[in-house]
Every structure is written in C-alpha cells, then in structure tokens.
Amino acid sequence: MTHHSTVSVAEVTLFLEEFSRGNKKALDKLFPIVYDELQRGAHKMKQQFFNLDTFNTTAIVHETYLKLIHAGSVDVKSRSHFFHIAARAMRQILINASLRKQALKRGVNPRPLPVDELDNKLELSDRTAEDLLLLNDALKKLEIQDERQAQIVECRFFGGMTIEETALALNISPATVKRSWNLAKSWLYVVLSEQ
Amino acid sequence: MHLPDKQSWERISDVFTQALEQPSSQWKTWVNNHLSEKEKKQGMDTYILKLLIKAPRADAFFEALQRNVEDDLCGYEDEINYQQGERIGKFRIIKELGHGGMARVYLCERADDQFEHKVAVKVMKVQGDIDFSKERFRQEQQILAGINHPNIAQLYDGGFTDEGFPFIVMEYIEGMPIDEYCADKKLTVSEKLRLFQQVCAAIQYAHNQFIIHQDIKPANILVSKDGLV
Numbered sequence: 187m188t189h190h191s192t193v194s195v196a197e198v199t200l201f202l203e204e205f206s207r208g209n210k211k212a213l214d215k216l217f218p219i220v221y222d223e224l225q226r227g228a229h230k231m232k233q234q235f236f237n238l239d240t241f242n243t244t245a246i247v248h249e250t251y252l253k254l255i256h257a258g259s260v261d262v263k264s265r266s267h268f269f270h271i272a273a274r275a276m277r278q279i280l281i282n283a284s285l286r287k288q289a290l291k292r293g294v295n296p297r298p299l300p301v302d303e304l305d306n307k308l309e310l311s312d313r314t315a316e317d318l319l320l321l322n323d324a325l326k327k328l329e330i331q332d333e334r335q336a337q338i339v340e341c342r343f344f345g346g347m348t349i350e351e352t353a354l355a356l357n358i359s360p361a362t363v364k365r366s367w368n369l370a371k372s373w374l375y376v377v378l379s380e381q
Numbered sequence: 382m383h384l385p386d387k388q389s390w391e392r393i394s395d396v397f398t399q400a401l402e403q404p405s406s407q408w409k410t411w412v413n414n415h416l417s418e419k420e421k422k423q424g425m426d427t428y429i430l431k432l433l434i435k436a437p438r439a440d441a442f443f444e445a446l447q448r449n450v451e452d453d454l455c456g457y458e459d460e461i462n463y464q465q466g467e468r469i470g471k472f473r474i475i476k477e478l479g480h481g482g483m484a485r486v487y488l489c490e491r492a493d494d495q496f497e498h499k500v501a502v503k504v505m506k507v508q509g510d511i512d513f514s515k516e517r518f519r520q521e522q523q524i525l526a527g528i529n530h531p532n533i534a535q536l537y538d539g540g541f542t543d544e545g546f547p548f549i550v551m552e553y554i555e556g557m558p559i560d561e562y563c564a565d566k567k568l569t570v571s572e573k574l575r576l577f578q579q580v581c582a583a584i585q586y587a588h589n590q591f592i593i594h595q596d597i598k599p600a601n602i603l604v605s606k607d608g609l610v
Binding site: 228242243280308309310311313314317318321327328331332343346365366368369371372373374375376377378379380 | 382384387390393394397398401431432433435436438439440442443446447449450451453454
C-alpha cells in the first residue's frame with residue numbers, strides 16, 4: 187500500500203483549498219497523493235479501456251479529481267489548481283517511465299523496483315519515450331527563460347487541460363494562454379527537430 | 382535554437398502571434414514591416430519566420446505525441462505501419478494520407494498496373510474480440526458496397542491484409558476540407574449554401590439507405606477543384 191492510503195477525501199480537499207489560498211507548503215502534501223492516484227488511475231484505465239478507443243490523459247486527470255476531492259465543495263479555481271498539479275504529476279510519471287524505458291534499452295537496470303510500483307507497468311514505446319525525453323529537456327530550457335510558458339505546456343500537453351482551465355489555474359487570460367501555447371509549441375518543435 | 386534574452390522573447394512573442402493570424406503568404410512581408418532595422422540586424426526576422434513556418438508541423442507533432450502516449454498507455458501497439466512500396470492486397474502504397482486512433486489511410490495504386498487508378502486504402506486496427514470485429518467489418522462492407530452517390534466516396538473493395546487487419550478500398554478524392562475550401566475560395570454565402578446543398582443531398586441519400594455516418598465534420602467533407610463535394 188502507498189503512504190497516502192490513510193488520507194481521506196476531506197483532508198485532500200482541505201490541502202487543495204489551502205494551496206489555492208496561497209499556502210505553497212500544501213503542495214508538498216498534495217503532490218505525492220496526486221502522483222500515486224494518477225498512476226493507479228492510468229494503470230486501471232489501461233485494463234478497463236483496452237477495448238475502447240476513448241482513452242486520454244484528460245479522462246485520467248478528471249477521474250483522479252473525482253476520486254480525491256469533494257467535488258461539490260471546491261470552486262472552479264481550486265479545481266483548475268488541482269488539474270495543474272495533476273498535469274505536473276503526469277509529466278513526472280511519463281518522464282520516469284521514459285527514463286526507465288531508455289535504461290532498459292541500454293541494458294542497464296536502473297534500480298530494483300518493488301513489485302507494487304505501478305509506474306513500472308506503464309509501458310511506453312521506444313519512440314514515444316525518446317520524444318518525451320527530448321521534449322522534457324527542451325521544456326527545462328524554456329522553464330528557465332519563461333516559467334509561465336513552461337507551465338502552460340504542462341497544463342495543455344501533459345494535463346490535457348482546456349485553454350480556459352489553464353487560464354484559471356495560472357491566473358492569466360485565455361488569450362495569453364493561447365498565444366503562449368502557440369509560440370511554445372513552435373519553439374519546442376524547432377528545438378526537437380534540430381536534435 | 383537558442384533562446385534570446387527575456388525582452389527580445391517578449392517582442393518575438395508579440396510579432397509571432399500577430400503574424401500567425403495573417404495568411405501564410407503574408408508572413409514574410411508582415412514580419413519585415415513590423416520589425417525595426419535594429420531588430421532585423423539581430424536576426425529576429427529569420428528567427429520569427431522559422432517559428433512561423435514550423436507552426437503547423439508543431440501542431441501535428443504535439444497531437445501525434447499525445448496520441449502515441451495514449452496509445453501506449455492503452456496497452457496496444459501501433460501494429461499497422463506499412464511503408465511506401467509495400468502491398469496491401471492488390472494495391473501498392475504510394476504514401477500515407479493520415480491516421481487516427483482506429484485506422485491508417487494510405488494512397489495506393491494497383492500493383493498489377495492493369496490500369497492507372499489511385500485509391501485510398503483504409504486499414505483498421507482490430508481490438509478485443511477479433512472474430513466479432515471481422516464479422517462487423519464484413520457487414521459494414523456489405524452496406525457500404527450498396528451505396529452509389531456522386532457526393533459519396535465510392536467503396537471499391539475490401540479484405541484482410543496478410544497480418545489479418547481489415548481494410549477497405551475507396552475512391553481517392555483529391556480535395557480540400559470544406560471549411561478550408563470556403564475560406565480559400567472566399568465563397569459568398571449563396572455559394573456556400575450551394576455547396577451545403579450537395580452535402581445535404583449526400584446525407585439524405587445515406588439516411589434513406591438507413592446509414593448514419595456518425596462523424597460528419599468539415600475534415601471529412603472534401604471538395605474537389607471543380608467544386609464537387
């Protein structure tokens with residue numbers, strides 16, 4: 187069992203509300219919970235949705251939200267904050283899976299993994315893992331230059347968030363999200379294609 | 382591609398965003414007119430143009446990557462991946478026309494060179510119960526074979542690839558999605574409506590045959606050079 191199994195929905199909701207009010211420390215408590223639950227969700231969906239063609243990251247994020255948060259008691263803004271945290275967690279989950287894939291390809295076993303570690307079961311193809319790692323490297327460069335722009339990429343790409351949700355989560359206008367996302371996409375693509 | 386300093390980045394962002402709203406043929410002039418001589422000397426014009434030119438491909442890249450991640454997480458591999466020159470049934474692949482979650486579409490020609498004829502071949506992924514999928518596919522093929530309308534792509538043939546994927550062979554339409562066509566030709570309202578009448582005729586015909594398309598959208602409605610839907 188994971189370390190957060192004892193945390194209740196009420197508590198997680200409270201952490202989210204604290205974070206939304208500006209208490210950055212609440213993120214340290216929230217992040218690992220969201221990370222674990224997303225991973226669990228992704229794995230479960232893999233089994234559930236095997237026969238369907240409707241599967242996407244947005245669905246996992248929304249499912250995780252409904253599972254962890256008292257949806258009725260938080261406002262739209264807090265909800266968007268949650269989605270952003272989930273987007274970041276998703277980025278980390280995918281990058282970890284990509285690193286593992288790469289290590290295995292090189293014949294190095296990165297570290298012995300406990301059997302119940304679920305991200306172990308998220309199998310990415312070589313090509314996807316490679317693209318994600320390149321994207322992550324380029325994104326880190328962008329992060330240094332323009333943190334908000336990188337956050338927009340996290341929300342839009344890794345979290346599958348809409349323009350409006352991203353705008354709410356980052357406290358900027360939808361128009362800004364739209365233009366920053368366009369520029370970031372082009373820039374990242376140019377960097378990746380120059381590799 | 383290096384990142385310029387923060388101030389230049391803001392400026393690049395502004396000019397890029399505004400230029401992106403112009404038609405692509407105008408980008409060069411537009412960027413040229415909106416940058417100062419000093420900015421051009423710093424190479425900002427080439428920088429922005431590079432970003433502009435790659436914008437459509439960047440969109441496609443991010444969409445494809447997202448789809449690949451989702452496919453991977455779903456647990457099925459993308460087994461359908463034919464290369465140019467390979468054969469599907471009697472047809473030789475010229476190039477891939479596109480792919481979605483469930484299928485890939487290739488532009489093909491007859492491999493036996495009996496007659497020169499380009500066709501679109503759609504190869505479908507099989508998931509879950511293969512026998513069930515095959516049966517459903519056969520039924521669908523039978524229904525589609527009975528359709529014959531000037532505004533609906535004709536179905537020619539169908540079958541299974543050597544690997545067991547079902548495929549259908551359709552009339553290849555060299556055309557533009559209807560929304561792009563309207564914008565490109567700058568159609569007037571009455572011209573647009575006349576085009577729409579063709580769409581309606583096709584849908585009415587299909588509905589009369591008890592067929593529901595279920596995915597009608599501009600990208601699926603193509604208009605040929607001479608204005609035929």
